[in-house]
Amino acid sequence: MSSNNDTISKTLIVVVSLCLVCAIVVSTAAVQLRPKQNQNKLLDSQVNILRSVGLIEGKASPQEIAEKFEKHVESRLVNLETGEIVADCDKACAKAYDYRRAMKDPEQSTALDGATDVASIRRIAELAPVYLTYDEDRNLQSVVLPVHGYGLWSTMHAFLALQPDGNTIIGLNYYEQGETPGLGAEIENERWKAQFKGKKLTKDGGVVGLEVKKPGNANPDSDYEVDGLSGATLTANGVQNTFTFWIGENGFGPFLAKVRQGALNNG
Secondary structure, three states: OOOHHHHHHHHHHHHHHHHHHHHHHHHHHHHHHHHHHHHHHHHHHHHHHHHHOOOOOOOOOHHHHHHHHHHHEEEEEEEOOOOOEOOOOOHHHHHHOOHHHHHHOOOOEEEOOOOOOOOOOOEEEOEEEEEEEEOOOOOEEEEEEEEEEEOOOOEEEEEEEEOOOOOEEEEEEEEEOOOOOOOHHHHHOHHHHHOOOOOEOEOHHHOEOOEEEOOOOOOOOOOOEEEOOOOOHHHHHHHHHHHHHHHOOOOOHHHHHHHHOOOOOOO
């Protein structure tokens, strides 16, 4: 007759063995699926960039997304402190750059203090991607910037598309957020995003001019005012803070200043 100790030992052996088998299966699956996950992540980024400039509307196949991106979009890296495009990083280098990982890496990013961190993002990478779109004749059509900031519940990620003047908005595409459904989550609503089209980022001297007003208070004839979201004041404040930070000197401000001076005129 087996003792209680023998029974417990056998049970532990079975449990540990089962855990090890499950761990091996999960690890193997994760490794095998990683290329597919990376591909899907890339396609998601590409389609949201294309949507911000109106090159894709509605559903599109992965092949259509990849082809349009390759034909019309050029990825580059910008040194946020100097505003200069990184000369020794070609399109392939910029395409491979993992911006979100860089933001978390102390060797590639800088911690923001409370006074500077108006968008509540904590850290900022030294380098950031920008996306330049061209027509068939290689004429610059837009400059697309990745921006993010904290709302009520989440960090809200968007692509901001600008005309070649570096100041006039073509489109704003929020694509990742965790705000309240029906309230703050309306930042993904096409009707709400459409009001940003044609608005200006800055006034004379590069001062931030874009202003998210209380719902119904924006002057439709203003170059700078847009309505916020009903019942979502803190989310709307997060949108305002996102613009304030990324348009400013600690974000893309130095780069946009060079764009307005003609830095991209020669491609």
